[in-house]
Amino acid sequence: MIQTSTVLDLEQAKAWLSQQLTAERFEHSLGAMDKAAELAEKFNLPSVEKDQAILAGLLHDAAKLMPASELLNYCDQHQIPLDEMDRKTPQTLHPFVGAEIVREALDLQEPEILDAIRFHTTGRAGMSRVEKIVYIADKIEGNTRNPLYVQKVTSSLDFRNPYSLDFTMLYILDSTIQFLIEKHQAIHPRTIEARNDFVLKLRAEKQL
Numbered sequence: 322m323i324q325t326s327t328v329l330d331l332e333q334a335k336a337w338l339s340q341q342l343t344a345e346r347f348e349h350s351l352g353a354m355d356k357a358a359e360l361a362e363k364f365n366l367p368s369v370e371k372d373q374a375i376l377a378g379l380l381h382d383a384a385k386l387m388p389a390s391e392l393l394n395y396c397d398q399h400q401i402p403l404d405e406m407d408r409k410t411p412q413t414l415h416p417f418v419g420a421e422i423v424r425e426a427l428d429l430q431e432p433e434i435l436d437a438i439r440f441h442t443t444g445r446a447g448m449s450r451v452e453k454i455v456y457i458a459d460k461i462e463g464n465t466r467n468p469l470y471v472q473k474v475t476s477s478l479d480f481r482n483p484y485s486l487d488f489t490m491l492y493i494l495d496s497t498i499q500f501l502i503e504k505h506q507a508i509h510p511r512t513i514e515a516r517n518d519f520v521l522k523l524r525a526e527k528q529l
């Protein structure tokens with residue numbers, strides 16, 4: 322069983338989350354938690370970061386079921402700053418609302434956990450290790466994600482390579498951007514910024 326050393330009881334968090342989500346979305350959340358724990362362990366993160374990744378992995382989709390109009394209202398009522406693109410792509414708001422809901426309902430204040438929740442959909446430039454692990458775990462958890470995609474990403478992970486998390490982020494961001502282009506959907510500027518950040522970093526380190 323996964324255990325964390327933080328004050329928040331993991332079982333209590335699971336019980337609360339199960340009330341917020343459908344059974345399938347709850348299964349996805351448990352899968353993301355397990356995958357975040359596995360990645361944090363294999364990439365040798367210190368226990369504090371590992372606990373943060375586990376909790377953020379579990380709770381990342383807490384607001385996923387909220388309709389777009391409610392997400393927008395919630396952001397306005399809680400002074401969550403939104404730019405024009407956020408308003409036009411409300412599906413990218415559930416991470417911000419989720420972080421606030423988790424902070425209020427579970428009194429979870431650690432900024433590292435809240436930021437990993439906030440940026441699990443778009444990514445951003447300058448992501449922490451915990452943010453990267455939660456982003457990746459969300460996309461390749463074993464309970465609900467496409468097994469072929471999971472296998473493709475998983476087989477490219479190299480736990481001895483210090484750049485592996487960045488390469489995996491770049492792969493997922495590129496495939497997400499390609500998917501959005503094919504579907505004629507808008508791409509959030511934070512996703513482009515995240516992608517460019519990884520490209521420039523890997524190029525500066527002569528890894529690309």
Ligand SMILES: [Fe+2]
Binds near residue numbers: 381382385415441
């Ligand atoms: Fe999400």
Ligand SMILES: [Fe+2]
Binds near residue numbers: 349381382
């Ligand atoms: Fe998710």
